[in-house]
Amino acid sequence: xxxxKVIEIKKSVFAENDKDADxxxxxxxxxxxxxLNLMSxxxxxxxxxxxxxxxxxKDKIRVAVMEADIDSDVDAIKIKEATGxxxxxLHTGGMCHLDAEMxxxxxxxxxxxxxxxxxxxxxxxxxxxxxxxxGAVRNAMILSVPEGDDKPLKYPLMFSVCDLVLINxxxxxxxxxxxxxxxxxxIHQRNPKAQVIPICAKTGEGVEAxxxxxxxxxxxxxxx
Amino acid sequence: MHELGVVFYIIKxxxxxxxxxxxxxxxxxxxxIGEVSTVVPHLLTDCWRWAADKxxxxxxxxxxxxxxxxxxxxxNCKKEYETVKFGKTCPxxxxxxxxxxxxxxxxINSIVV
Numbered sequence: 001x002x003x004x005k006v007i008e009i010k011k012s013v014f015a016e017n018d019k020d021a022d023x024x025x026x027x028x029x030x031x032x033x034x035x036l037n038l039m040s041x042x043x044x045x046x047x048x049x050x051x052x053x054x055x056x057x058k059d060k061i062r063v064a065v066m067e068a069d070i071d072s073d074v075d076a077i078k079i080k081e082a083t084g085x086x087x088x089x090l091h092t093g094g095m096c097h098l099d100a101e102m103x104x105x106x107x108x109x110x111x112x113x114x115x116x117x118x119x120x121x122x123x124x125x126x127x128x129x130x131x132x133x134x135g136a137v138r139n140a141m142i143l144s145v146p147e148g149d150d151k152p153l154k155y156p157l158m159f160s161v162c163d164l165v166l167i168n169x170x171x172x173x174x175x176x177x178x179x180x181x182x183x184x185x186x187i188h189q190r191n192p193k194a195q196v197i198p199i200c201a202k203t204g205e206g207v208e209a210x211x212x213x214x215x216x217x218x219x220x221x222x223x224x
Numbered sequence: 225m226h227e228l229g230v231v232f233y234i235i236k237x238x239x240x241x242x243x244x245x246x247x248x249x250x251x252x253x254x255x256x257i258g259e260v261s262t263v264v265p266h267l268l269t270d271c272w273r274w275a276a277d278k279x280x281x282x283x284x285x286x287x288x289x290x291x292x293x294x295x296x297x298x299x300n301c302k303k304e305y306e307t308v309k310f311g312k313t314c315p316x317x318x319x320x321x322x323x324x325x326x327x328x329x330x331x332i333n334s335i336v337v
Binding site for chain 2: 005007008009010011012013014016017092094095096097099127128131132133153156157172189
């Protein structure tokens with residue numbers, strides 16, 4: 001009979017990625033580049049929100065965008081055409097999320113010496129991206145009104161890893177059964193520290209508050 | 225939904241450990257998967273079969289899964305309860321001041337060579 005040997009490992013599958021992510025964050029700190037990981041469901045208005053935000057930000061700080069999708073480059077082109085800032089498209093090759101290694105490969109194609117803020121638009125998905133630390137300084141997510149105010153209960157991990165939640169499409173709130181205060185209380189049940197900013201990317205309502213949040217964050221990252 | 229990504233991580237870790245131990249074939253990998261880890265066991269084993277058979281060292285290698293029951297602790301009444309049955313709200317005192325004690329593990333327990 002063949003000899004059988006058991007080798008104990010007892011190690012989290014995510015440990016390696018967490019280490020990579022921490023290293024990447026340290027490198028970005030040295031370079032003075034702030035990376036924001038922006039997550040949401042498909043269709044919540046990530047790209048429209050970014051266009052509105054970048055057009056208000058681009059005269060104050062230097063911004064670049066990395067779009068991650070399973071396929072196509074429509075988002076990267078849309079950002080470049082609407083804002084004129086550098087924007088690259090990453091393909092995840094069928095994967096439902098980005099990890100620190102993929103983020104690093106993406107950043108290799110961004111001129112970091114010309115950027116203060118890089119926004120990573122993660123794959124549209126409320127489950128998987130929450131599991132993988134990308135190396136970003138902060139995680140933000142967009143929840144749009146048509147998705148419903150109960151989403152923090154259904155996708156608790158996503159809401160517990162986010163520092164900022166933007167509630168988008170507030171202009172259509174009267175047509176949906178969406179209670180803003182109830183939604184905020186669900187978010188804070190999962191994550192008492194999460195900041196919530198209601199916005200409407202289409203009309204620009206509330207976007208200025210997000211712009212100010214970003215400016216404060218980027219400034220603190222570069223100076224402290 | 226991200227089981228394939230998880231499988232690639234497992235393969236990377238298992239190969240590294242096998243190489244450190246000068247092992248040329250692994251016959252099984254034992255995983256500890258928490259009930260609320262968001263990893264679905266049968267999808268994980270499906271993805272595993274597809275990806276592991278592409279690696280010489282892991283051809284035919286079986287993925288065994290230990291399920292870790294999820295337990296939540298209540299800070300108000302200091303009691304534990306089953307997470308899957310009751311969720312965030314403590315069934316003993318109705319408080320939301322609770323946190324997950326265990327059940328979100330995605331860990332490689334051991335490999336058999």
